[in-house]
Amino acid sequence: MANNGEKLFIKGNEAIARGAIAAGLKCYFGYPITPQNDIPEYMSAALPAVGGEFVQAESEIAAANMLIGAAACGVRSMSSSSSPGISLKQEAISYLAGSQLPTVIVNMNRGGPGLGDIGPSQGDYFQSVKGGGHGDYRLLVLAPGTCQEAYDLTIKAFDLAFKYRNPVMILGDAILGQMKEPVITWTPDEKDEKEGHDWRMCGAKGREGRILKSLFLSEGSLAAHNQMLQDKYTDMASYTQQEEYQIDDAELVVVAYGSIGRIVKSTIKKLRNEGHKVGLFRPITLYPFPSGDLKKLAEQGKKFLTIEHNLGQMVEDVRLSIRTITDSDFFGFLPGNLPTPDDFEGPILKSLGGK
Amino acid sequence: MSEQEIIAFDRADALVDVPTHYCPGCQHGVVQRLAGELLSEMDLTENTLLVTSIGCSVFLYNYLHVDSVEAPHGRAPAVATGVKRARADKFVLSYQGDGDLASIGMAEIMHCANRGENISIIFVNNTVYGMTGGQMAPTTMIGQKTTTSPAGRNAAKEGMPIRMAEIISQLGGTAFSARVAVNNVKNIRKAKKAMKKAFEVQQKELGFGFIELLATCPTNWRMTPIKANERIEEELIPYFPLGVFKDLTVEAED
Numbered sequence: 383m384a385n386n387g388e389k390l391f392i393k394g395n396e397a398i399a400r401g402a403i404a405a406g407l408k409c410y411f412g413y414p415i416t417p418q419n420d421i422p423e424y425m426s427a428a429l430p431a432v433g434g435e436f437v438q439a440e441s442e443i444a445a446a447n448m449l450i451g452a453a454a455c456g457v458r459s460m461s462s463s464s465s466p467g468i469s470l471k472q473e474a475i476s477y478l479a480g481s482q483l484p485t486v487i488v489n490m491n492r493g494g495p496g497l498g499d500i501g502p503s504q505g506d507y508f509q510s511v512k513g514g515g516h517g518d519y520r521l522l523v524l525a526p527g528t529c530q531e532a533y534d535l536t537i538k539a540f541d542l543a544f545k546y547r548n549p550v551m552i553l554g555d556a557i558l559g560q561m562k563e564p565v566i567t568w569t570p571d572e573k574d575e576k577e578g579h580d581w582r583m584c585g586a587k588g589r590e591g592r593i594l595k596s597l598f599l600s601e602g603s604l605a606a607h608n609q610m611l612q613d614k615y616t617d618m619a620s621y622t623q624q625e626e627y628q629i630d631d632a633e634l635v636v637v638a639y640g641s642i643g644r645i646v647k648s649t650i651k652k653l654r655n656e657g658h659k660v661g662l663f664r665p666i667t668l669y670p671f672p673s674g675d676l677k678k679l680a681e682q683g684k685k686f687l688t689i690e691h692n693l694g695q696m697v698e699d700v701r702l703s704i705r706t707i708t709d710s711d712f713f714g715f716l717p718g719n720l721p722t723p724d725d726f727e728g729p730i731l732k733s734l735g736g737k
Numbered sequence: 738m739s740e741q742e743i744i745a746f747d748r749a750d751a752l753v754d755v756p757t758h759y760c761p762g763c764q765h766g767v768v769q770r771l772a773g774e775l776l777s778e779m780d781l782t783e784n785t786l787l788v789t790s791i792g793c794s795v796f797l798y799n800y801l802h803v804d805s806v807e808a809p810h811g812r813a814p815a816v817a818t819g820v821k822r823a824r825a826d827k828f829v830l831s832y833q834g835d836g837d838l839a840s841i842g843m844a845e846i847m848h849c850a851n852r853g854e855n856i857s858i859i860f861v862n863n864t865v866y867g868m869t870g871g872q873m874a875p876t877t878m879i880g881q882k883t884t885t886s887p888a889g890r891n892a893a894k895e896g897m898p899i900r901m902a903e904i905i906s907q908l909g910g911t912a913f914s915a916r917v918a919v920n921n922v923k924n925i926r927k928a929k930k931a932m933k934k935a936f937e938v939q940q941k942e943l944g945f946g947f948i949e950l951l952a953t954c955p956t957n958w959r960m961t962p963i964k965a966n967e968r969i970e971e972e973l974i975p976y977f978p979l980g981v982f983k984d985l986t987v988e989a990e991d
Binding site for chain 2: 408409411435437439440441443444445447448449452453454455457460474477479480583584585587588590591592593594595596597615631701
């Protein structure tokens with residue numbers, strides 16, 4: 383990593399946009415929706431300035447399908463949106479996964495269901511990690527909690543997309559997108575120019591034509607394709623990442639991700655100062671989910687509380703991880719409100735004091 | 738080869754030597770052959786990136802010696818936009834049917850044309866959904882019976898058949914828009930000339946090239962291939978007039 387050391391005070395949305403360009407983004411396709419408009423606005427000026435292509439598509443649907451075309455050419459491509467817009471992109475996301483096309487899709491989660499509001503929420507967890515489109519497929523889902531992490535993970539997302547030939551989602555929310563923090567920028571070492579050379583569309587010179595597709599009609603061929611995808615997802619499972627804070631001697635482990643994980647961390651700092659043995663487990667990869675490390679904590683006899691800015695989604699994956707040993711409490715902070723560290727103090731103390 | 742043997746007719750290099758899956762009398766094969774001949778004649782095969790779409794035409798990727806990607810239903814113009822933006826140096830060709838382009842994909846085709854994307858789109862209009870079994874399309878004729886218009890298309894309830902070549906010609910980014918038919922030898926020759934124009938405007942970077950081809954679907958029309966050809970002449974062409982509706986090369990040559 384070549385660290386150029388520039389320290390900027392920027393929004394999470396801009397950190398993502400800058401990270402993508404540092405990663406060698408060639409094509410960005412988007413459609414305005416709050417609270418992620420800073421990303422297409424930044425891209426419209428910055429990407430052409432470095433020789434890339436920016437298209438404001440006629441819809442989220444078109445933007446996601448433009449990704450299919452650019453990703454099929456093996457160039458680094460990205461789109462960003464927020465919840466209702468991500469729903470519109472799901473058709474193309476299923477095709478991207480089925481056709482094994484690497485790309486990065488950003489979702490700055492807002493409140494739902496339906497039009498909801500433009501405030502923060504984590505209501506899109508299921509849609510992101512279980513697949514909002516049709517068929518058996520998985521995305522790699524990365525959930526940054528700070529603007530610096532948003533920058534770093536966006537760069538990482540492109541490498542993962544090409545490593546696994548799979549779409550990668552950056553799942554943030556309106557808090558992360560709209561808050562400003564210092565970010566130290568860096569540019570990765572030059573990327574491999576042969577990236578995708580063995581599968582991308584580039585003109586069938588001196589070889590058979592390549593077909594990038596998700597249609598498999600002859601008997602057994604779809605089964606074989608799905609088995610291959612599943613084997614790939616099994617390989618992905620080894621790639622997990624999380625932040626563990628004050629966890630070694632903790633009696634209660636609070637599991638929370640993204641912006642909420644960060645707010646919970648403030649609550650835990652305060653409770654630690656008061657002598658409570660609580661810690662934070664913040665999954666950074668939501669798919670694959672860090673189940674193995676959670677299970678190890680369960681084996682140590684720790685209690686669990688999952689906190690989310692929704693009505694209970696990630697808690698299902700926490701429970702699946704530790705189900706043979708223990709269970710997890712759940713506290714859901716309703717979308718439509720913005721939580722503070724104080725909001726989580728009561729639920730954490732209640733779980734800590736419970737049986 | 739002896740002096741007496743003259744090859745008058747052969748398979749173009751761009752065409753893969755396999756049987757096609759089309760029904761007897763279907764003219765997708767004719768259109769795809771024309772496309773293959775043009776790719777060979779214009780020396781474009783190795784430089785072409787193909788976008789295929791949904792329905793009977795999706796298997797075009799099995800019949801042309803080119804790299805290709807499959808688009809979701811109606812989205813081929815958006816996928817082709819992504820391809821061209823990523824690889825402006827390549828010849829980008831897309832191929833859609835009437836349900837794909839004029840119904841579910843109406844937004845994508847209009848905006849792709851309006852942006853003036855330097856791509857060529859082949860639009861096969863056979864007035865019916867073919868692969869799904871003969872349902873009504875936006876181009877289905879008034880009175881035409883389909884599996885979802887069993888009493889015949891009714892303008893009061895279902896609207897009039899949409900004339901795409903004329904609509905596309907009205908958009909600022911369109912460099913060429915024409916309608917042709919492939920129902921007889923004379924029209925097939927004209928069709929190839931028009932397709933060549935649609936390809937040339939891309940090579941000249943003049944903008945969006947669009948070619949609509951009236952073609953038969955004898956199976957879903959419940960007709961013999963000969964009757965189906967007659968239907969194009971007698972019923973379709975009077976409503977869908979043949980001709981060039983926009984051609985920027987004419988202005989460029991002036």
